[in-house]
Amino acid sequence: xxxxxxxxxxxxxxxxxxxxxxxxxxxxxxxxxxxxxxxxxxxxxxxxxxxxxxxxxxxxxxxxxxxxxxxxxxxxxxxxxxxxxxxxxxxxxxxxxxxxxxxxxxxxxxxxxxxxxxxxxxxxxxxxxxxxxxxxxxxxxxxxxxxxxxxxxxxxx
Amino acid sequence: xxxxxxxxxxxxxxxxxxxxxxxxxxxxxxxxxxxxxxxxxxxxxxxxxxxxxxxxxxxxxxxxxxxxxxxxxxxxxxxxxxxxxxxxxxxxxxxxxxxxxxxxxxxxxxxxxxxxxxxxxxxxxxxxxxxxxxxxxxxxxxxxxxxxxxxxxxxxxxxxxxxxxxxxxxxxxxxxxxxxxxxxxxxxxxxxxxxxxxxxxxxxxxxxxxxxxxxxxxxxxxxxxxxxxxxxxxxxxxxxxxxxxxxxxxxxxxxxxxxxxxxxxxxxxxxxxxxxxxxxxxxxxxxxxxxxxxxxxxxxxxxxxxxxxxxxxxxxxxxxxxxxxxxxxxxxxxxxxxxxx
Numbered sequence: 303x304x305x306x307x308x309x310x311x312x313x314x315x316x317x318x319x320x321x322x323x324x325x326x327x328x329x330x331x332x333x334x335x336x337x338x339x340x341x342x343x344x345x346x347x348x349x350x351x352x353x354x355x356x357x358x359x360x361x362x363x364x365x366x367x368x369x370x371x372x373x374x375x376x377x378x379x380x381x382x383x384x385x386x387x388x389x390x391x392x393x394x395x396x397x398x399x400x401x402x403x404x405x406x407x408x409x410x411x412x413x414x415x416x417x418x419x420x421x422x423x424x425x426x427x428x429x430x431x432x433x434x435x436x437x438x439x440x441x442x443x444x445x446x447x448x449x450x451x452x453x454x455x456x457x458x459x
Numbered sequence: 460x461x462x463x464x465x466x467x468x469x470x471x472x473x474x475x476x477x478x479x480x481x482x483x484x485x486x487x488x489x490x491x492x493x494x495x496x497x498x499x500x501x502x503x504x505x506x507x508x509x510x511x512x513x514x515x516x517x518x519x520x521x522x523x524x525x526x527x528x529x530x531x532x533x534x535x536x537x538x539x540x541x542x543x544x545x546x547x548x549x550x551x552x553x554x555x556x557x558x559x560x561x562x563x564x565x566x567x568x569x570x571x572x573x574x575x576x577x578x579x580x581x582x583x584x585x586x587x588x589x590x591x592x593x594x595x596x597x598x599x600x601x602x603x604x605x606x607x608x609x610x611x612x613x614x615x616x617x618x619x620x621x622x623x624x625x626x627x628x629x630x631x632x633x634x635x636x637x638x639x640x641x642x643x644x645x646x647x648x649x650x651x652x653x654x655x656x657x658x659x660x661x662x663x664x665x666x667x668x669x670x671x672x673x674x675x676x677x678x679x680x681x682x683x684x685x686x687x688x689x690x691x692x693x694x695x696x697x698x699x700x701x702x703x704x705x706x707x708x709x710x711x712x713x714x715x716x717x718x719x720x721x722x723x724x725x726x727x728x729x730x731x732x733x734x735x736x737x738x739x740x741x742x743x744x745x746x747x748x749x750x751x752x753x754x755x756x757x758x759x760x761x762x763x764x765x766x767x768x769x770x771x772x773x774x775x776x777x778x779x780x781x782x783x784x785x786x787x788x789x790x791x792x793x794x795x796x797x798x799x800x
Binding site for chain 2 (some may be wrong): 326399
């Protein structure tokens with residue numbers, strides 16, 4: 303292939319390239335993911351506790367535990383969308399890594415960010431067709447997996 | 460006429476000067492170590508409604524800036540050679556559609572400005588053209604959208620990743636005297652050592668840079684010492700280390716014993732402060748070497764701080780589709796030898 307680089311083959315080159323390619327620190331990444339993922343869970347728990355408190359019951363009436371959970375999820379999605387729209391979520395994500403991608407706020411971010419990005423191509427060909435660019439595979443295979451699991455459950459029940 | 464030397468190199472019999480340059484960059488580049496050398500700074504969105512239009516505006520504004528610096532009119536320009544990273548070079552064609560100058564679009568990924576200088580000096584040496592403008596642009600946000608994830612998506616970058624430079628630069632090549640001289644050009648070959656990680660462009664491009672530099676030196680019978688500096692485009696910190704090692708392996712030492720530093724410098728490693736600006740391996744994109752050469756290195760040549768340099772534009776010849784289809788990332792590099800007057 304390259305007669306000037308006759309002392310290199312793909313294997314040898316991979317070794318040299320690897321030597322200079324700095325790796326992410328697993329310990330740091332895991333710690334950050336744990337801390338930030340934990341903070342998000344604490345926020346959700348605090349919101350849920352607030353919702354289920356005596357004070358909140360007095361204002362909103364009786365909220366069932368199930369409805370409280372659903373409202374908490376909606377609040378967290380709203381937070382994810384809001385922070386994405388304010389151009390903050392990606393800054394946090396750069397430090398937090400999986401800590402902000404895995405929770406539901408990350409899912410909200412993965413849908414809001416293409417929606418913002420592709421607005422310039424219009425609401426049909428842009429936002430409409432690209433909004434699931436990042437989340438699409440999760441939605442498709444998540445739904446398919448749950449259908450299969452449900453079917454198996456039905457058979458063995 | 461150009462004269463062929465060896466296999467890939469051409470020396471110019473008709474003199475080609477780089478008469479003038481212009482560079483407009485974004486705020487992150489302005490805050491970097493070379494910030495003071497750029498002509499103008501504009502926000503990444505340049506008050507436009509899309510990243511693509513913003514990049515096109517960088518191109519058109521740079522063209523007007525360049526034309527404003529010289530006494531020529533656009534009718535005097537024989538041809539513009541321009542390219543960028545967007546689909547079908549849309550930033551260049553949109554940005555230059557009102558220029559009224561004959562246009563040839565180029566795609567050489569991040570090596571585009573070097574490809575432009577190579578092509579431009581060969582065109583001027585054809586005897587037909589006298590004034591050729593070479594341009595290249597890139598934009599962090601439009602490149603993220605095209606090649607990676609939406610800008611606001613909260614992902615994390617590995618340490619080998621590079622940041623696309625937001626900026627555009629233009630050079631006027633002319634047969635009329637003034638400015639540094641292009642003495643020879645080397646057309647590079649596509650080089651591929653099977654790197655598939657799109658977050659490690661430096662490693663993908665380093666063999667191409669080494670191949671072209673060795674081809675240039677071999678064709679002209681020179682040693683690296685002949686040049687005051689050998690400047691690559693956007694290998695970044697990762698790719699620079701790789702390049703120096705594989706050059707050394709083939710018997711071309713890029714270390715300058717006298718000055719106790721490397722003769723090799725990389726625009727991608729220079730344009731940002733990797734610690735303060737958290738830019739990982741460095742800058743990349745067509746605008747990287749284009750803006751750094753047009754500002755910092757061009758001024759070093761004018762002030763006489765550098766006499767002879769070899770500018771090696773490096774590009775990763777990949778597309779979003781080729782990456783998804785797991786194709787390896789091929790590299791390309793073109794070299795331009797420049798002498799101060």
